[in-house]
Amino acid sequence: KEVETQTKLANVVILATGGTIAGAGASAANSATYQAAKVGVDQLIAGIPELSKLANVRGEQVMQIASESITNENLLQLGRRVSELADSKDVDGIVITHGTDTLEETAYFLNLVEKTDKPIIVVGSMRPGTAMSADGMLNLYNAVAVASSKEAHGKGVLVTMNDEIQSGRDVSKMINIKTEAFKSAWGPLGMVVEGKSYWFRLPAKRHTMDSEFDIKNIKSLPDVEIAYSYGNVSDTAYKALAQSGAKAIIHAGTGNGSVSSRVVPTLQALRKDGVQIIRSSHVNAGGFVLRNAEQPDDKYDWVVAHDLNPQKARILAMVALTKTNDSKELQRMFWEY
Numbered sequence: 235k236e237v238e239t240q241t242k243l244a245n246v247v248i249l250a251t252g253g254t255i256a257g258a259g260a261s262a263a264n265s266a267t268y269q270a271a272k273v274g275v276d277q278l279i280a281g282i283p284e285l286s287k288l289a290n291v292r293g294e295q296v297m298q299i300a301s302e303s304i305t306n307e308n309l310l311q312l313g314r315r316v317s318e319l320a321d322s323k324d325v326d327g328i329v330i331t332h333g334t335d336t337l338e339e340t341a342y343f344l345n346l347v348e349k350t351d352k353p354i355i356v357v358g359s360m361r362p363g364t365a366m367s368a369d370g371m372l373n374l375y376n377a378v379a380v381a382s383s384k385e386a387h388g389k390g391v392l393v394t395m396n397d398e399i400q401s402g403r404d405v406s407k408m409i410n411i412k413t414e415a416f417k418s419a420w421g422p423l424g425m426v427v428e429g430k431s432y433w434f435r436l437p438a439k440r441h442t443m444d445s446e447f448d449i450k451n452i453k454s455l456p457d458v459e460i461a462y463s464y465g466n467v468s469d470t471a472y473k474a475l476a477q478s479g480a481k482a483i484i485h486a487g488t489g490n491g492s493v494s495s496r497v498v499p500t501l502q503a504l505r506k507d508g509v510q511i512i513r514s515s516h517v518n519a520g521g522f523v524l525r526n527a528e529q530p531d532d533k534y535d536w537v538v539a540h541d542l543n544p545q546k547a548r549i550l551a552m553v554a555l556t557k558t559n560d561s562k563e564l565q566r567m568f569w570e571y
């Protein structure tokens with residue numbers, strides 16, 4: 235009977251990439267001072283015996299880094315491994331442990347390029363496992379619970395932090411010291427409590443099975459960079475980024491993705507030279523950049539990122555540019571994804 239129940243459990247693979255969830259500090263009081271990316275995936279799994287009641291879990295160490303150091307090559311490597319596993323008949327769900335700094339970028343990337351309806355859950359923690367009230371154990375337990383559930387199929391890439399189930403598209407790291415760090419301007423999709431998920435809403439944007447992008451067709455990602463805006467900003471960064479070969483520049487604008495009068499002529503000139511200009515916003519609770527509202531985008535042939543923050547806009551721009559360099563097509567993609 236025991237054997238029968240075991241075989242009925244879902245098969246979940248945990249792909250470990252590093253971050254605080256694999257971090258270690260000198261003492262239990264070190265909740266903020268520690269080294270990320272220290273603990274291996276097998277040790278993470280061994281630390282949560284309760285996982286074996288949720289799923290048949292196995293781990294793979296894909297990389298061991300702090301996520302601020304992730305490269306486009308790392309993203310592609312991870313994306314390809316996720317795709318191989320998703321294609322495998324004996325894998326029912328995939329969990330990725332990740333540093334929280336760029337977790338939202340990786341989750342959105344996978345949401346765009348993985349052609350599967352199997353659950354893909356990205357998870358991290360705010361405190362290392364060695365700290366008092368470490369959050370990684372429960373976050374990972376929740377990730378495996380969601381990854382092994384039938385209900386998580388077809389909902390795009392998800393993030394389980396602080397008992398919430400968030401859309402990988404919408405979620406963003408809003409604060410770097412609280413365990414309640416990941417928020418979405420549009421709210422979580424659900425909750426996970428004691429290994430059971432409770433769903434309240436569905437993502438409305440195109441993702442995974444319904445996406446026109448496929449990791450299998452992406453050989454490399456183009457150079458897309460971000461320039462930050464503020465009072466007294468100059469055009470130096472924009473020019474330098476274009477000079478170094480950026481195919482698109484994400485304007486991390488103030489407010490409605492607004493552009494300083496000192497920068498407008500430079501962005502017009504860069505666009506004429508073939509660089510795509512994508513207006514986003516760095517306002518904290520979520521930008522909402524509208525076309526032709528703050529700047530005449532039609533006239534300048536610029537694109538708006540709408541509600542995507544600058545770092546998510548960079549991800550979509552890179553993926554989109556593997557298919558088209560037409561600004562109208564890019565704008566369509568920015569509305570649809």
Ligand SMILES: NC(=O)CC[C@H](N)C(=O)O
Pocket residue numbers: 252253254255270299300301302332333334335336358359360361
């Ligand atoms: N909470 C974290 O995971 C941050 C640790 C590290 N900066 C990273 O992103 O990997």
